[in-house]
Amino acid sequence: MNPRLQTEPGTPASTTVPQTRRSNAPSTRTVLAVFLAALAFAPMVLPEFQVTLLNYIGLYALVALGLVLLTGVGGLTSFGQAAFVGLGAYTTAVLTTATELPGWIAWAAGSPWLALLVGLVLTAVVAILIGSITLRLSGHYLPLGTIAWGISLYFLFGTMDILGGHTGMTGIPPISLFGWELDKGGEIFYLIWAFLLAAVLTTRNLLDSREGRAIRALKGGMVMAEAMGVNTSRSRMVIFVIAALLACASGWLYAHMQRFVNPTPFGLHIGIEYLFMAVVGGAGHVWGALVGAGVITVMKQWLQDLLPQLLGASGNFEVIVFGIMMVLILQRARDGIWPLLAKLVPVRAVHKQISASAEPLARRPMPAKGELILEAKNVTRKFGGLVANNNMSLEVRAGEILALIGPNGAGKSTMFNQLSGVDTPSAGEVLFRGQPVAGKDSREIARMGMSRTFQHVKLLPTMSVLDNVAIGAHMRGSRSVLPSAWRLDRAEEARLLKEAARQIERVGLGEHMFAEAGSLALGQQRILEIARALAADPCLLLLDEPAAGLRYKEKEALGDLLRRLRAEGMAILIVEHDMDFVMNLVDRVVVMEFGEKIAEGLPDEVQKNPAVLEAYLGGVE
Amino acid sequence: MNLQIAMLLGQDGMTNGAIYALLALSILLVFTVTRVLFIPQGEFVAFGALTMATLQAGHAPALVWLLALLAVIATIADLLAGRRDTGRYRFGTGQALRLGYPFVLIGLIQVLPLESLPMALQAALTLALVVPLGPLCYRLFYQPIANAPVLILLIVSVALHVAMVGVGLLIFGPEGARTQPFGEGGLELGPITLNAQTLWVLTASLALIVALYLFFERTLYGKALRATAVNRVGARLMGISPVFAGKASFFLAALIGALSGILIAPITTIYFDSGFIISLKGFVGSIIGGLASYPVAALGALLVGLIEAFSAFFASTYKEVIVFTLIIPFLLWRSLTSRHVEEEE
Structure with missing residues (x-):
């Protein structure tokens, strides 16, 4: 057995660094349980200020998670996430405070939950519009497009009278859940973190699926993925929309936590800060979003006190430190802080199970x-x-x-x-x-x-041999984003993996099934390409x-x-x-x-x- | 709206448009040569304008200390890189000049009667202070990751922009500044009066565009940069150092940025953070040029200036929104015509 077990970005195994299996190391589940228990008790033992800080970290991490998916996994980026946060916040602000609404939207008035629904739909529409004009072009058009979007929406928030202009809107009601009003920091805390954890888990599930493989192929494997039948424009759109929806949800929570909105937190500079969080934490890892949000939020708090005293002038000088820190991280440790943290808490590595009982995939005549x-x-x-x-x-x-x-x-x-x-x-x-x-x-x-191999091998070197070959079988499956996120795709996934495993055995790479594709010799990588082509039937x-x-x-x-x-x-x-x-x-x-x-x-x-x-x-x- | 107002707006639009065109060209130059989307270009505009204002107010610009600091760090970085590559510290004339230069400027600033200098000398001193920041930025922030994907370079650009805005606040303070106009009066052309600053901006922009054209068409260094833009590896095999190409394009970008700042400062009040939105309009121009065509980018930027001026008249609160939505039809057209899936660099 190859000791280098799989370490794809974003999958459960990403919490492990390549190392030999340690049987005494705790499992991922144990570590997660300890973390959840600590979270559950946090509002009871921590002072109010710290709870507020944790609330912000949770809100920011939700947005940063979208950027992890978009930037770290998909190789795209957006500077306009703060504008999506604003879209969520202002939608609920308008719907829950307005006294007169036009008839067509009146049904959504007064209920935060209906406002969330409207906000999500609105966000999805905007994201699809922005995506459809930028995502078919080279990757740098999306970030440039989102800069324009971020600035434009910020100006609109500040100039439209119905949105209260620069003074903003007050009197937003708290969210109530089964009759329980979440009007204290220690109460909405649970809702924020429930949203965040649900988002992290569903994102992890998504990345570990048929759609997830297509998404992970976007960074550096688009030509190959297209040749395997993956619609890469669609996959790019999927992650952009997911990132926007996560930002919108964060904005909704924010509006009902603050009970007040104004344009300031939705400007472009905050959009940039969200990206910093994702990169600092580790843009390739779902938990990196949380680490990054935590580090940036706490540092900002601290630097905003320290720097003006140190420099003898008032202003947001923390941006100098953040900017330089970003450059250094991108120059020296492009994977961010998370991999370093993960090394400190080694957990047991697990690799995918190939189900022997899965039904074989249908073959073409x-x-x-x-x-x-x-x-x-x-x-x-x-x-x-x-x-x-x-x-x-x-x-x-x-x-x-x-x-x-x-x-x-x-x-x-x-x-x-x-x-x-x-x-x-x-x-x-x-x-x-x-x-x-x-x-x-x-x-x-x-x-x-028609299926092909490439003269210059095109593999996803950090993904396992199994996952690389399973991309070949992409078009033989049909389960899409939502079933994958909620684990309703397991039967089909088992069939796809079984087929991939069968092709790997067939070409004689069975013993390397769970090795990183990049660790194979060049000749073996060529053979892997044949297995991948065969998986397409x-x-x-x-x-x-x-x-x-x-x-x-x-x-x-x-x-x-x-x-x-x-x-x-x-x-x-x-x-x-x-x-x-x-x-x-x-x-x-x-x-x-x-x-x-x-x-x-x-x-x-x-x-x-x-x-x-x-x-x-x-x-x- | 009558003809007179239209003329006035048109003149405003042309003036700003000419500046945006210059910025669009430099953004395009940096992108094609180095693959860096140079978001901090706007900070060079602001730094140019504010340094000029500081000099005219008779103060010693604190920017020189930033220059000195970056020069010291770049020298240390070069020494360390030399030791890593060859095993020993190397300190050549180039390094000595770079390290000594800011300190010569510090001396000059102490001696010269800044306030009473002729305006041309103030402008020259401003350029001497701001422009070397360009190559220094390339050395420190981009050169170590020159081969990284475009996306990473873009994030570095944004990080650098954010840091430079903070530094701008520290150096120049939160107050805005406007400089003295270059000349008085104007030129009467039938019913229109072109004011002096407009003429200055248009002439200077045109002169700079012609100079750039001659540089790229007629000189060996210009051709070297063009070669790098067409094929990085090929140019390198022909002996064109990518480090040289990077520093040269950043030098030109900083020169154009600072000059734009000097030109625009008598017309608009510039704050430490005004540069961003100005350079973004240059970006709109270069996006209209498909991040590839110089003439289309320049025309696009001119169009941005005109539309901005007229929308300021008709719907002033939505001016910025209108300008940025300009990229939509272009992006739409490009999206509909491209059907090619390619790998990101």
Whole structure:
């Protein structure tokens, strides 16, 4: 058993650092129980000031948690979270204090709980609007867009008369829960922390699911995820909306705790502070949000007393310290404080269980042996004046392995891109099961049953081998965000993991199932890519140099695997350099040079073909 | 609204628009060369304006101490980096000049009659004080993580912006300042009178844009920066140091920022935190340019200035909101036309 157990960001195992299993270490559950007990008694023993501080920490952590999901896990960010907090706070302020409301919204008047519902819906609508115009673009458009949003909403809060302008709105009623009015700090404390803990647990559940794998692939694995059928724009939208909803809930709680709102706490500078919390705490870890919120809140309190005395002037000088601290953290310890804390309290590591009894996933009907699967007709691809592929034609049939070979620079990779739909030919067409590939995105092509590996391995190095392969099975599941968050997806998840495990065993990586994918040797990573492609249940497998970096025995095993797949009726296309490997394995060979096909036929014929010999050996004099 | 008001608003819009255009260009320059979205650009505007005001008031600008502090820290950082890389401390002429420079300025400020200096010399002294902060910022905050993802660089930018606003408050205090105009009177063009400051701003902006164009088209250093923007690795293989490219683009950005501050200070009262919103309008311009095209960015920024001026007349309370919603149609158009999924750098 590999001692380096899984340590994906955000999953339950993230509380462990890579280390050998310690049987005397407490389990995650025990640590959590101690923490909960301490929380439950806090308002009874702590002075009121400390309870208020804890309330703020809880509120801030709720917002920071959204940013952990967005920034640390998804690789996106937002500076406009404070504006979403404001949206939640002002919605409930207006609905619970207004004396006259227009008829269409009058039903929501007077009840904080209905106001929460309205606030969440409103927030979701705004987030979807902002997301839909920025999330399809490069990652830096979202933060820039949220800066504009944050500033605009802040100005609106300050200028609209119905919202009380800069003086704000007073007289917001307390929340009541089953007739119990939460009008003291020590009472709303329980509601705030219940919200926070529920959010942390559901976020953790979400990250440990089919949707969660797609979300975790956003950072550095978008091209791969799309090729596995993941809609990355949708996943980005999901985490942005979740982050906005968490912020809105925090604003709702805030308004009913303070019983008063004004624009100040919803400005852009506070939005930036929320991001600081997430980064300082550890943007990749759900508990990092809590640590970051705690550290920043307490430090701010302390620095606001200390610095003006020290500098002899009044002002918010703590921002200088926070700014510099952020830069140092990003330069020196990009994972924030949480991993350091987690090291202090080692807990028992657990890894995922593969259920033997889970029902196998449904498979697509395989085409009959010999059926035409992939056909390239006179494909030409020009880059300006350079003709990378000229009039290339080839076909791949079910139950056969075709090799595309040629010297370096022959145009094999360009051809591979045309076949896999990554690039569009200048002339000619590629048909996959009779349908044109051009104009379809890699997601649709994946759905049609084409699955691929990459010449430069594209893995998520900090995720386990199991999780990496399970991404391949993404489109064979359907359970979405809410079922995942509430653990209603376990039956399907077990089936997906069982399928992933089956493919891992099949390619011979069984003993590395729970290792981090990045810890495998390069050859094994290539094999992992094949397992991932197989988990998608394809009828055509495109392999880009699968044997590169493999040892002799591994090549033999790979050859055996491909022969078995062929026997099952799979169509396989290999782009390869390794002649021994190709010639002993494949049914037919297409040889390329200078972008053109110079030979095609059985391996033995091609090896004797004078044009091929000339291309490879520089001619026979 | 009559023609006269329209002309007046148009003149206002052009003046501010020209400043935004300069900022948009420098933001674009820094982004294409270093991948840094340079949010703190606005602080250079504020620092330029406020330093000029401090000099005109006859006070010694405390900014010079910040410069000295950063120079000392940068020198220590260089020494430590030298020891890490080569095993020994290296202290070359470059380091000596950088370390000595602020102290020469401190001496100059003590000796010179700041208040009675000609305005051109005050401006030159302001630039001498503010501009070196640019390369120093690059050295200390960005160079150690120059290869980090755009997102990390952006968060560093925001952190630096926040810290610099705090430093601005410490150095310049909470009061706003306005400087003396460069000239009196104006130019009569038929029914319109262009006031002197507008002319100064427009001429200076135009001159700077032409100078930048010549720099990038005609000089080797300019071409080196362009090469870095097109292909970082390729430029590096051709012997263009990424550190040089980074420092040079930050130098230009700081120069443009401080100059914008000097130009805008006679028109608007500038506070320690005014820079942010000014530079964001430059950002709106560069976003309209797709964070890629210089001419479109400049035109976009000019448009921002004009729309701002006219919305100040029609709906002054919603002025800022209107300006920032300008990016929506552009983003929408870009979203609808792009269908490519690519990896973030």
